Amino acid sequence: MPRLGLAVPIDGLGFTESLELALEAERLGYTDAWAYEVNGSDGFTPLAWLAARSTTLRLGISLVPVFTRPPALLAMSSASLHHLSGGRFVLGLGSSSPNVVDRWMGGEHSRPLTRVRETVEAVRLALSGDKAAYRGTTLRMDDFRLGLPGAQVPIQLGALGPRMYRQAGAIGDGVITVFNTAAATPALLEDFYAGAAEAGRDPSTLDVVSKLFVAVDEDLDDLRPMLQRFLTGYGTVPAYNALLRRQGFAAEASAMADAWADGRRADAMAAVTDELLRALIVCGSAAECAEQLGGFVEAGVRTLLVAPITAATGDERRARLEHTIEAVARMIDTVAVDTGETPELY
Template identity: 40%
Template sequence: MAWGLTVPLDGVPLAEHPKVYRELADAGYTDLWSVEANGADGLTPLALAAAVEPRLRLGTAIVSSFTRGPALLAQSAAAMAAAAPGRFVIGIGASSNVIVQGWNGIPFDKPYSRTRDVVRFLRAAFTGERVDERYESFAVNGFRLGLVPETAPKIVVAALRERMLRMGAREADGVILNWVSAQDVRRIAAIVHEENPAAEIVARIMVCPSTDAAAVRRVVRSLITGYLTVPVYRAYQTWLGHADALAAMWDAWDAGDRKGAVAAVPDEVVDAVCVHGPPEVCKAKIAEFVDSGVTTPVLALLPIGVDVGDAVLSLAP
């Protein structure tokens, strides 16, 4: 069974990650999936892994369909695919207005169209053929990939609601989920597999192998408030049916009461999106995601009162 981990690991210097990657493979981890927000970029941690550990599959979860131009994104994905033949998956998604427009100064226009068009362009570029195409959201004139990987990387799409879920299953090789409960996955998996029964479903799952539930909930409440008040995630949670549970948080946030918003996050919301408890309990809860339809669980470790190295090994399959 696939058993992934989010990298880079908090508190571990990037220069020390190659040694860690070997230990992860020894412990039974199968996948490493990177994130790209305001820390390391989404490719450097994976490039380090490609150079030292051939047992691990490598994926981005995610790089934005906006913040790299289409040709540069194809070059980056092709280079990773050449460095890790048959082991690289390019996960792309629209990201959010905060990262795309607020931090990078790029208009966050038509995120569905942009992501779909990038998927279509990457498919064409990975063949090594010249691409001359006017897509709905951009045009590419005369691009030909100079480094064509022997095995084209799989493409998965970060999807929040039904339209993007169906597109990722239909036009890519699957989808990436975030901020979901095991129960949410059942509904999502039904939509994805109706479109494509073979589609991969990757899910990033926050996990902390700690018995201090109060400390975990305190940290995760702040994370929930920071993410699920962003418009795209607010719409997502409403679509999932969580508007009533999150209404008090949103009301406080909209009124400018940041502390009140954090305090208004119910314990049941925290416990639905963050797996915590003793390691064996955590692994059993992660298995519930798999039973609900996740094909690749990717642990996003929260080192709250735990040693990172010990925690990672305690959660190994």
């Protein structure tokens, strides 16, 4: 059976309100809660809140950009959450994008593949509890000693392209995916498993987390305007645009990027076709959503990370989001497929 996670905070809800829903999700049988950081909450703070109030949830970040925090600080935050949660924390690292790193954070998004690898190596050294020094080509750390007990914190890597998938298999404890279709997921994971094999690792011990936007009993016609705006914001970023191309949506990706570059925002959003929406968004009746989620599990996803969405506004919004969270909890037994014995992760 796959693990089932809730992505928090939930768009359109108050910060604390979202975290309270994560506690309710735990009571419903969810195994995980994963925070994220873009331009709202940081990724660590909501997990500290949940660490103090939850009992069984695995708490992950999907993900922290490697360019916005030095390895020593990442180790400090990770060790803190590890000890607060009784060992339930998972650190997710990724390269993010030039818009976030360069424009918003004032950093430099350069040599992302190398920076991710070096950050993983340096963070693991720092988490050992021994005095640690690291010299790489993109970062350094001199004579750092963690002031907390050492911690064995799993580190998963976010991946969009083949090289990062391969690196995640080689050095990560799992891979974190987003905007992958069920049909394309097996092909995307080939590089992940190849990286694991080349490093002499057992792929069955590694996690595959897919963040999935889910709307149960919602009408696609109602969701379409919101989703077109949302997907255009990502699909015009080169790395995400390339991901869409690799999954068979080259025409949509080209139309979206060309229109955006010309300043034709409406045309860029119109390039998000219903075919693309149906491939990327889990939407429909409970039975239809269960079938779609089952497709991701059959494709190799081991942790379904649900980001509930709705077209509802006002007082109805929370009720609709709660409906999706509860409906997915009820259907989780039906989305399990016979993939053989699944070892406990971590």
